[in-house]
Amino acid sequence: MEGARPQEAPLVRCPVCMWELPAAHINSHLDGCLQQQLAAEQPERSPQPSSKKMRLCGPPAGSSEEQEGGSGPSPSPVFPLFHKGRAAAASLGAPGRAGGGDAGQERGASPAPGFSEPGGRSTALSGETVAQKLEGKPLADKLRPDTLGDYVGQEQVLGAHTLLRSLLEAHEIPSLILWGPPGCGKTTLAHIIANNSKKNGTRFVILSATSAKTNDVRDVIKQAENEKRLFKRKTILFIDEIHRFNKSQQDTFLPHVECGTVTLIGATTENPSFQVNSALLSRCRVIVLEKLSVDAMEAILIRAIKSLGIQILGQDEQHIGSANGSNSKSSESPVYIEEKAISTLSYLCDGDARTGLNGLQLAVQARLTAGKISHWTSTQGSSVDGIFITEDHVKEGLQRSHILYDRAGEEHYNCISALHKSMRGSDENASLYWLARMLEGGENPLYVARRLVRFASEDIGLADPSALTQAVAAYQGCHFIGMPECEVILAQCVVYFARAPKSIEVYSAYSNVKACLRNHQGPLPPVPLHLRNAPTRLMKDLGYGKDYKYNPAYKEPVAQEYLPEELKGMDFFKGRRM
Numbered sequence: 001m002e003g004a005r006p007q008e009a010p011l012v013r014c015p016v017c018m019w020e021l022p023a024a025h026i027n028s029h030l031d032g033c034l035q036q037q038l039a040a041e042q043p044e045r046s047p048q049p050s051s052k053k054m055r056l057c058g059p060p061a062g063s064s065e066e067q068e069g070g071s072g073p074s075p076s077p078v079f080p081l082f083h084k085g086r087a088a089a090a091s092l093g094a095p096g097r098a099g100g101g102d103a104g105q106e107r108g109a110s111p112a113p114g115f116s117e118p119g120g121r122s123t124a125l126s127g128e129t130v131a132q133k134l135e136g137k138p139l140a141d142k143l144r145p146d147t148l149g150d151y152v153g154q155e156q157v158l159g160a161h162t163l164l165r166s167l168l169e170a171h172e173i174p175s176l177i178l179w180g181p182p183g184c185g186k187t188t189l190a191h192i193i194a195n196n197s198k199k200n201g202t203r204f205v206i207l208s209a210t211s212a213k214t215n216d217v218r219d220v221i222k223q224a225e226n227e228k229r230l231f232k233r234k235t236i237l238f239i240d241e242i243h244r245f246n247k248s249q250q251d252t253f254l255p256h257v258e259c260g261t262v263t264l265i266g267a268t269t270e271n272p273s274f275q276v277n278s279a280l281l282s283r284c285r286v287i288v289l290e291k292l293s294v295d296a297m298e299a300i301l302i303r304a305i306k307s308l309g310i311q312i313l314g315q316d317e318q319h320i321g322s323a324n325g326s327n328s329k330s331s332e333s334p335v336y337i338e339e340k341a342i343s344t345l346s347y348l349c350d351g352d353a354r355t356g357l358n359g360l361q362l363a364v365q366a367r368l369t370a371g372k373i374s375h376w377t378s379t380q381g382s383s384v385d386g387i388f389i390t391e392d393h394v395k396e397g398l399q400r401s402h403i404l405y406d407r408a409g410e411e412h413y414n415c416i417s418a419l420h421k422s423m424r425g426s427d428e429n430a431s432l433y434w435l436a437r438m439l440e441g442g443e444n445p446l447y448v449a450r451r452l453v454r455f456a457s458e459d460i461g462l463a464d465p466s467a468l469t470q471a472v473a474a475y476q477g478c479h480f481i482g483m484p485e486c487e488v489i490l491a492q493c494v495v496y497f498a499r500a501p502k503s504i505e506v507y508s509a510y511s512n513v514k515a516c517l518r519n520h521q522g523p524l525p526p527v528p529l530h531l532r533n534a535p536t537r538l539m540k541d542l543g544y545g546k547d548y549k550y551n552p553a554y555k556e557p558v559a560q561e562y563l564p565e566e567l568k569g570m571d572f573f574k575g576r577r578m
């Protein structure tokens, strides 16, 4: 589901922190890593030369810790200043980890490669080291969890006693369709299943429906058949964005899923009931993943921040100003992030972990490039110089409206449905809200206007016939002036409709007529002869138009049948015969 990436430089793994980075940087990175490890192991034996660093690394001046600690070893070089805020707590107790774990175990996301101090104690790494860690693959890819233990959230499908979890633990993988919004962890879950199943020898093959051709699917299936026949090896076929395969392409693997040659795992952001072949769908379990919660996002971001060696600053303890006269080089300065920046990012990325991690990566890279060193002072008087990432920086990193709206997908239909129902329920506030959600998210105003034309007849109907005129006028108004000016035209129409009296009389009578036609057994009744036009002599001779009573020629009401004989007396408004 990710776009094509530029060619990447070969990566090598740092033997100290196990982080992968371009070969060109391994030497300088290794120096930094070794120094960091040394400092972490012997904080009290190798005092920092800078007095500011010393103050940061030790307990705050005059604190009880300082008095009691005396010359003895300090419990942590940095932690005393940062342990108060939610971030520190969250790092130890991340919410909703699908991985579960022992009751007594920490529930936070476990340290990613490169985070050397479990238990929330980390040393801020230098800007240069952080920059090196950000090179190569995108952060979101580097941090893709390999095990269920690191998979955050989605407890409704992966929690302790769920069916999917038991199946995964028993290495019994059924064919699955993973349905959920972008960045909620579909591909990640498939990778975890792959890792899991490799242990018992199952092959895992990945295809992306955006690039794979039908022949690619055939090749995979042929190989799967051979593996099954010759080596009794199972194959799991993961198809990303399965909805992009057309129905006939989906048909290609249907019989092979049915006979067990391959176990299919499809990922889709689209409602599979519309996008996946119903025969295929009936052979797969649909797993519905949800947008990641704000708490889950925070846990993912904190794990990323720690893996990069960035130190989190507590919310109530900071003041940032320019570091006038600082002699430190930005590449050597430690990197810090405000706790507030993390919570803001968790909210703004709308449950999409890739967006959140990309936003974080961009914010950090932008600060490192700017190389601006700031001065930080805690309320207890401790201070430090470093590169700081604030809430504003992550907002810039996101560079997008936080109103996320998938114009082509599920959300488009959900929102229009919510608008329709709010107007029907005469809730003018909700109606305006759903309208704004769509327009601010980039919806085409003409699409909304067309839906309003429909609503005018379906829900207001003859209770206020001018509603239809309003809707058509709103459509034309939008057509003339476009967005953003036309938003108020739609808003006016939506409020008019929410306040209007409602009638579904015509709509339901028409539905009854349609049902009558659909349910009719045998050939449809002929049009009664008296209602037929008789433009030719032959037609007249055949009885067309015979005995027809021309209503304007009568002063009194005319008794005449207009329905076919067999429907005589039918009242579609009441849904029965009179």
Ligand SMILES: Nc1ncnc2c1ncn2[C@@H]1O[C@H](COP(=O)(O)OP(=O)(O)OP(=O)(O)O)[C@@H](O)[C@H]1O
Residues within 6 Å of the ligand: 001, 002, 139, 140, 141, 142, 143, 144, 145, 150, 151, 152, 153, 154, 180, 181, 182, 183, 184, 185, 186, 187, 188, 189, 267, 268, 269, 300, 353, 354, 357
């Ligand atoms: N539940 C999760 N726990 C931990 N990290 C996650 C989780 N979900 C997503 N991520 C992170 O977000 C990144 C993107 O997630 P993933 O590719 O699985 O999303 P997706 O649902 O397949 O999205 P898309 O439909 O856009 O491809 C992953 O590489 C991983 O770093």
